[in-house]
Amino acid sequence: MSATLNSATHTFSGPEDMVWEEARYKEKVKRENRLTVGSQYVDDARMTCRDVNVYYGEKHAIKDVSIDVGRNEVLAMIGPSGCGKSTFLRCLNRMNDTIDSCRVFGEIRLDDLDIYGKDVDVVPLRAQVGMVFQKPNPFPKSIYDNVAYGPKIHGLAASRSELDDIVVGSLKKAGLWKEVNDRLDQPGTGLSGGQQQRLCIARAIAVRPEVILMDEPCSALDPIATATVEDLIAELQEQYTIVIVTHNMQQAARVSQRTAYFHLGDLIEVGSTDRVFTNPRHRLTEDYITGRFG
Ligand SMILES: Nc1ncnc2c1ncn2[C@@H]1O[C@H](COP(=O)(O)OP(=O)(O)OP(=O)(O)O)[C@@H](O)[C@H]1O
Numbered sequence: 001m002s003a004t005l006n007s008a009t010h011t012f013s014g015p016e017d018m019v020w021e022e023a024r025y026k027e028k029v030k031r032e033n034r035l036t037v038g039s040q041y042v043d044d045a046r047m048t049c050r051d052v053n054v055y056y057g058e059k060h061a062i063k064d065v066s067i068d069v070g071r072n073e074v075l076a077m078i079g080p081s082g083c084g085k086s087t088f089l090r091c092l093n094r095m096n097d098t099i100d101s102c103r104v105f106g107e108i109r110l111d112d113l114d115i116y117g118k119d120v121d122v123v124p125l126r127a128q129v130g131m132v133f134q135k136p137n138p139f140p141k142s143i144y145d146n147v148a149y150g151p152k153i154h155g156l157a158a159s160r161s162e163l164d165d166i167v168v169g170s171l172k173k174a175g176l177w178k179e180v181n182d183r184l185d186q187p188g189t190g191l192s193g194g195q196q197q198r199l200c201i202a203r204a205i206a207v208r209p210e211v212i213l214m215d216e217p218c219s220a221l222d223p224i225a226t227a228t229v230e231d232l233i234a235e236l237q238e239q240y241t242i243v244i245v246t247h248n249m250q251q252a253a254r255v256s257q258r259t260a261y262f263h264l265g266d267l268i269e270v271g272s273t274d275r276v277f278t279n280p281r282h283r284l285t286e287d288y289i290t291g292r293f294g
């Protein structure tokens with residue numbers, strides 16, 4: 001790169017300007033203090049994460065991250081593309097175990113359970129800490145079977161009527177019951193995108209999770225479906241702890257009580273959502289939320 005950091009010798013010329021700006025910004029970032037600022041810890045933690053590091057082969061994707069997730073809170077994780085939000089989210093239910101090159105270090109607890117303990121079975125863990133993905137991914141099964149599948153394999157229902165109750169209750173909690181109660185035997189994949197995402201939320205709820213992880217759950221939805229899912233998050237919060245990754249800062253402000261800002265694998269800042277958005281303490285957070293970076 002021919003860009004120079006010496007503005008006195010730099011001639012401003014279109015795209016070159018951007019290269020130079022970028023280089024200067026990177027230089028500035030290097031000098032910044034990368035320790036987390038704000039309040040990482042809470043009194044009533046549901047999950048505690050300490051000194052978490054994640055590598056994909058040689059790539060250090062998450063660097064010394066420590067944070068609590070409070071009981072019945074919605075924690076939003078924000079930051080530029082590639083900063084490690086999904087990687088960190090996947091640490092919380094060991095979904096990274098499915099990626100060969102990925103190694104996770106540090107300690108993550110769900111209440112007293114060390115989820116990376118050697119006796120921990122990931123199948124029930126992933127029911128306790130459920131996940132909703134960016135793209136709705138219903139099974140190629142009926143609406144009923146999408147929701148009933150988890151409770152069946154986890155043995156949560158002793159009879160068909162108990163299973164029916166779980167399916168109906170989960171669809172109601174997910175705000176989908178009224179729209180699908182007359183077509184439970186039809187394929188889940190035949191629903192609209194917003195309905196499919198609520199079906200996936202119903203599927204996650206059906207196995208009685210304690211924590212629900214959501215990775216950009218509204219990014220494939222239109223504004224109306226997004227508003228429905230956001231309302232749902234507010235209702236679910238009464239019973240569950242929710243961690244949501246979002247690129248939409250208005251969404252983070254609407255649905256979460258705490259916000260964590262990640263940058264190039266570092267957890268830069270954590271605090272109450274109001275405080276982080278109105279009075280960010282770290283320069284990098286401020287640059288991001290004001291649209292300077294990312
Ligand atoms: N399976 C993988 N193998 C190798 N590197 C990966 C893998 N998944 C992610 N990474 C790298 O780890 C870093 C963090 O990626 P991650 O997907 O967690 O970012 P993100 O914040 O979720 O980004 P986005 O907002 O684009 O979804 C990136 O540099 C990415 O290229």
Ligand SMILES: [Mg+2]
Pocket residue numbers: 085086087215
């Ligand atoms: Mg991601």
